[in-house]
Amino acid sequence: MPQRRRDEDSAVTAEYAFFLAETRGLRFALDYLDSCHLPRDILLRAYDQPERRRKGERRRHHRND
Numbered sequence: 001m002p003q004r005r006r007d008e009d010s011a012v013t014a015e016y017a018f019f020l021a022e023t024r025g026l027r028f029a030l031d032y033l034d035s036c037h038l039p040r041d042i043l044l045r046a047y048d049q050p051e052r053r054r055k056g057e058r059r060r061h062h063r064n065d
Contacts, residue, residue: 014042021047 013036021029021043030040 010038010042013038014046017043018046 013033017029017033017036017038020032026043026047029043033040033043
């Protein structure tokens with residue numbers, strides 16, 4: 001359970017860093033990740049290849065509502 005919590009926190013931090021990159025600049029976002037002790041490549045991969053990021057966000061299976 002602690003590992004899952006850490007992964008969720010990391011995901012939220014990475015999403016916030018992506019937001020910072022869009023609003024305040026890439027350098028500011030990378031500094032933020034450094035201060036949170038997360039690897040920079042999380043943001044750099046998402047920033048360089050947005051189509052791969054969007055592809056991963058889509059649902060794998062359609063819901064039957």
